[in-house]
Amino acid sequence: MNGLLRPARRTTLADDVYESVRALLMDHAVAPGERINIDALARRLEVSPTPVREALARLESDGLVRKRPLAGYTAAPLLTRAEFDELVEMRLILETASARRVADRFADRPDAGAAGELTRLRREAELPGQVPGTEGFAAIAAFTSQDARFHHLLAEWSGNRMLHAAVVRLRAHLHLFRLHFPAAHHGTSAREHLRIVDAVATGDPDAAGTAMRDHLLAAADRHLPFFQGTPCA
Known part of the structure; x- marks a missing residue:
């Protein structure tokens, strides 16, 4: 993921983080089926884990990520x-x-x-x-x-x-x-x-x-x- 994201600096932090993570998923920088490390993503974006979790919750409703109990979030697989x-x-x-x-x-x-x-x-x-x-x-x-x-x-x-x-x-x-x-x-x-x-x-x-x-x-x-x-x- 190195070099693919810039620090979140827009006025609405939650929206900025959401758009940044969404871009990663859409560009396959996070591959389909790959587990998402919230702490690593937060460090890369230079934010706390809270807006990252909020972004992932929104992305789950978009169908781009999936959440499993005790396993956390993974990027959704491509359609068959x-x-x-x-x-x-x-x-x-x-x-x-x-x-x-x-x-x-x-x-x-x-x-x-x-x-x-x-x-x-x-x-x-x-x-x-x-x-x-x-x-x-x-x-x-x-x-x-x-x-x-x-x-x-x-x-x-x-x-x-x-x-x-x-x-x-x-x-x-x-x-x-x-x-x-x-x-x-x-x-x-x-x-x-x-x-x-x-x-x-x-x-x-x-x-x-x-x-x-x-x-x-x-x-x-x-x-x-x-x-x-x-x-x-």
């Missing part, structure tokens, strides 16, 4: 192909439903408020590309965060709180790809997102559901080279 297929199946069920419900809501709201919400949704759909001059997780962090916001926003606007919570929980599993993020997501995902927004704007649940389904299946295809032992492209 079977687990990935299950994840895709669940996302198809939940997120297709959320897109349909949101489109149905907009069909009954031809007002200025609806127009403002569509503008917000379109803004989140237009994903940023890779950050110039960076590598590893730092290069894709902005993309992954905004991509999550887009999907979470649709689930939230579905009006079903349990559906929204389920989508957020499932989304965490995508972090387990870490370094195996397909470069083809840049630009392609944004165009697919915008097709979803256009379908929602028509108030047509069938069109919105189909656009979401097409996006999820295409995104899944872009991840498949990881399971075939070749770099994602």
